Amino acid sequence: MADEVPKVEEMAAINHTPPKTGWMDTPAVIRPGMYCYSAKAKPLNILSMPYGRDWDPIEEDWHLPENWMEIVLEGLHERLHKFRSLQLFMDVCVRCGACADKCHFFIGSGDPKNMPVLRAELLRSVYRKEYTLAGKLLGKMVGARKLTETVLKEWWTYFFQCTECRRCSVFCPYGIDTAEITIIGRELLNLLGLNIDWIATPVSNCYRTGNHLGIQPHAFKDMIDFFVDEVEDVTGVRCNPSFNRKGAEILFITPSGDVFADPGTYTAMGYLILFHYLESMGLDITWSTYASEGGNFGFFTSHEMMKRLNAKMYMEAKRLGVKYIIGGECGHMWRVIHQYMDTMNGPADHLEVPKSPITGTVFQNAASTKMIHITEFTADLLRHNKLKFDKTRNDNYNLTFHDSCNPSRGMGLLEEPRYIIKEMCNHFYEMPEGTIREQTFCCGSGSGLNAGEDLELRFRGGMPRANAVKHVHEKHGVNTVACVCAIDRAALPPLMDYWVPGVQVAGVHELVGNALILDGEKERTEDLRFEPLAGMEDE
């Protein structure tokens, strides 16, 4: 674990004025609390990724391979030719600064290298040196510099202080997307084995066991069975989920975070309750222990790794012979599914266009990918009045909704979760304009930075989000942040405890699970957290 996290007052004393020294002359500082531990040899070897070794970012010597510079420059060259985005973003930035104060890491740290423009400039400076005449001739005068070990370390520092949230790209006049720069930057670092442990280990787990946490099949089933017991305790009704069942109509894939830790687990219970409710209405759905992870930390590693991990979904859908896939509440999982999956792992010709077995709605928007978001599925059910529910069971929750970066800026899923929340709850308040929907602020822990050792970084990056929550917490008494992302459910509770004590975090389907009226249920006195329902405190 990191050393003590600074106190709120210290953390909030942020100086946004850049230092006196130019950015090339200001060395990057890697300090405890602000960086993630390095990837170890084992996971990289499992994945047959290069240069797996034990190294420590804090130390001077990173044990780089002899020809590391050649490897990186070749890698850059290759990617400049493979990605129009990279080539264009290297060439057209005018440094207007529109992106500068849009980044949650810059807002929370004041470090100028967290301005998206400068983060890109870290890479662009090397590009200039290698590819432009002026850069070759005039060097530093025109913002060009050689790739050195210092530069490489700076890349590592700042490409792991970006959550690929794309907020800057909304404001950029040319749509320059720092996520793209960071993704490719990390890809280059991975050529030298310079990943972080909190990404590499989940990736190798996911590769082998199907999920980030390395939950083996029997254990995965045990965990879900445990939720079945919990749900029974709360509702008196026993759900009957199936695993790896061939011939099911739908395969359900959710981030393993929902299966692993609170408060995601309550969301998982919500799924179970919803599926059980719909069973009698014709829902035929199965979980998979092999494709037991919707999330994709390959996305934080390289395009190739993204593809390698994501392949499981279609392979499993094919093996089980399902018609289509429903995906659970997860942020970056949905960026990958929406913008990469079909291209990488498709075409999914063995599947059919998703059609709700209950309402008959055809999800034309997923006609090719054949994979729909569970909030799309549930919103459609609600719209057709297919669900009986009692929204007063969520009366203890004064809610706001946090748009996760990827569902909002990576797929445009803004209304569906809100529609469900408003149907299921009486007390809902939006956070201020400019902090929600397509301008939403990241939780500060996305893209694999949700480790235990970089708490200061996470709390700094999460400050803008927390601050907007604080606003509605003070104004409307908001005590719960709803979200559709597993990383959020893991990252936001400590963030809230730090900046806005007294606010908890819930998945949207947890609220659904609370409110649904099941056939044969007992009198409900508690919610899925075993907290008394509103008005039931004395029961």
Added chain:
Amino acid sequence: MNVWISLIASLIVIGGLVVGAAGVAGLAQYSHTPELLVLLGVVVPLLAFIAFIVGVILQVVKWGRRPVPFPIATVAGQGKSLPWIKASYFDAPYTKAGVVGRMALEVLTFRSLFRNTKMELHDGPKLAYGWQMWLWVFALAFHYAFLTVFIRHFRFFTEDGSVVFQGVMFLEHLDGFLQLGLPHVLISGFVLLGAATMLLLRRLTNAQVRYVSLIQDYFPLLLIISIAASGILMRHVIKVDIVAVKALIMSMLNFDFVGIGEKALAIGWMFYLHIFLVSVLLAYFPMSKLMHMGGIFLSPTRNLLCNSREFRHVNPWNYPVKVHTYEHYEDEFRERMIEAGLPVEKTLEETQEAAAPEEKE
């Protein structure tokens, strides 16, 4: 590198260009050397124009040849999903027309810049974000003024009385609606000068922007300021023979070089300074950030549809990767799966055979 050095270096370069060009033109005028003036007023601009055209084409072709492997549009509104949820037509475009609209809004109205906010940190801590329109205002004023000035100049490149010429003169008439003095003050030149100056001041006063600014940022601004200033001076203060200018340009366009030296001598030195600076801008343009003019149209986060689950986007360099198949997975965990009552493809007896080979998908 100290941030001010970039500005000072740019100033020195611009100063050198201005003094050099004005000096050469003045000297040529004084010593009756029309060859130098033809060099400055005809040869250099022609070469610069060729450099501009070739450079822009090369740059756009370079970008165009790079594939767009993934549909990475920045979705800035509700995506198209269920029929009763209103999708954002321009911010999450799902039709070609929507994309065209999004691009048009971006190119013509600088929509993303219009969204700009400014973050303020107050005690508490309390973060506040206010709408910040200045960058948008300056940028829009700058670009539209530049466009107007650019079009206005076609009066020098079109035959008197032609349709285009008349259109250009009408624009000039609108531009000079204030009817101040003679020749009429044309607003666009002053707006261009003012907006470029404001953009420069913003760059110098905003600590964050100043921190990231390079010579490449100051140089074009100072160059354009010099061009606008020399143009205004030429029109109102240090006058040149505008009829002679037109005559020179028309003979250049018609490749009629008889007596061109005389025409060149009749104009006045300020014109040569102006056109030389414009030539520098033209030649510099393709290898600079100014290429955002062409680049914006190719930006994958703006010009792609947001319907990537409905229609498959193909990656030309998609290649097979090593995956961990279900067979491998079951081979590793079969016993435990059977114990846990999970279905398996092969029973323990069946697995006496060799393990499944690695597969590629």
